[in-house]
Amino acid sequence: MTFRGRVALVTGASSGIGLLAAKRLAAQGALVAAVDLSLEGLAPALEHSPNVHAYAADVTDQGAVNDVVARITSEHGGIDRLVSAAGICLPGLLQDQAVDDISRVMDVNYGGTVRMVKAVLDGMIERSRGDIVLIASLAGWVPSYRMGAYGASKFAVVAFGEVLSHELVGTGLRTVVVCPPPVDTPMLAGINAADPRALEGLPGIEAREVLDSAEAALERGELFAFPGPKTRQAVRSRRLTPELLWRRLSRVENGPARQPRHGAPPA
């Protein structure tokens, strides 16, 4: 698919998956609106790339989101692709975490996705064209210790994206919900520094794999992308044998072997 002359909006474009997405879209000739909290942070996305433009907006602020989308649309035209990659992760046990922290993760990861999608959706539907790429996570399918707040926010993104894509059938829009395992980004480094037990220092896959799988899923018309070697397998084991999964997680956490029953297993 050619992106020459098309407009892409990437949130979280300062670093990690968002930064790479902005660069790849720019390489493809798209006009890229790179959005993040501060203009200074967006410098790496702008480097020697005349078709990347920086916009500062906080995705938790509905007014700011509406304003930035209006500005981008008036300066460059209707948005053809949204890559929603803005996200934070505050690892830790739910019993220790403050309500504000848990809510904040939800507000950025899920709320930010909802606000951005809603801000661009009407324009896309009007023009019968647009790609919505939501960066969710494997944590949106497989919950685990110390990743409760993050997992909840990504479960929400997965559900939102799934319902949205079904609502949008026949509009000409495409939706993909990308569910990677840990990815080698500044966020992963931050998680490992803040709580080394959260992901057990797992090495991340490369951000490029995440974007390759998103692109492939869009081309094939698939709703979910599961990049990484064992990602689908992990989703399957959570669905079919959740109690087994938690027993394993509990061993890592040095918790008791006896774990709550999940009731009738989801078929």
Place this chain on the structure above:
Amino acid sequence: MATYEVLGSQVSTPVEIRDARSWFSTFAVPLESARDLISYSGLEPSPMMGKRALVSLGFVRYVDGDLGPYHEVVVAVIVSAPGNAAEKKKSGETGAFIHQLPVNQPFTCAAGRDIWGFPKFVTDIEIDEGVHRDTGTLKIDGELALRISIAHGVPTRLPDTSLAAYSCGDGVLRRTEWRLDGEGSRGRPGGVKIELGNNAFADELRVLGFPRRALMSGSMRRVRMTFGDAEIVDLKPASNPDPSESIVGAN
């Protein structure tokens, strides 16, 4: 090394490419036609099996590097090192003459032309990564010029390479040290489909006489490169008995 002013920002050599993805194919074409194609440079194609020359067609997606993100298509001819041939042969230096180098972004175009005299121009380049093949499509003025479709080969190991890249912008022959290494190489014999359009760019390649089958093709998932300074090459060593002055460093 040196610093250059390109479109209002500073670029220092050696220029680094930290992350790119590249695809290449190599064809053995008639020596005569390759010689005609690059005669303007004064360089000689490196002969292979007597009457053949190697022409390389490729495309690259640059993601993270000093020249920004862009796509590029490469048309190169493998050439014999100019100057004291015997001496160069001993050093085992391979040279690639860059005949065409379209890109899809203005910054890299300006940098490539100013710093190295590379024949860059801005046009439309698409790269599609498919399930079995990856395809690079070059369009000029909206019309297809060249489509290169490369099959996914089998994993291979390529050694780290250092080549001399030659260019001939504005009639000046330049030589640039080009280092390349990376991970995730794949390759196979053949495996290439070429489609040429109906314009000058395509016609020039058409008369080269591509064989049906490529010698080999492949890709590299993660490429790192560095480009040094260009040195101007003076191709009149016959009138100059001192070979050390046959290559004059510049810039």
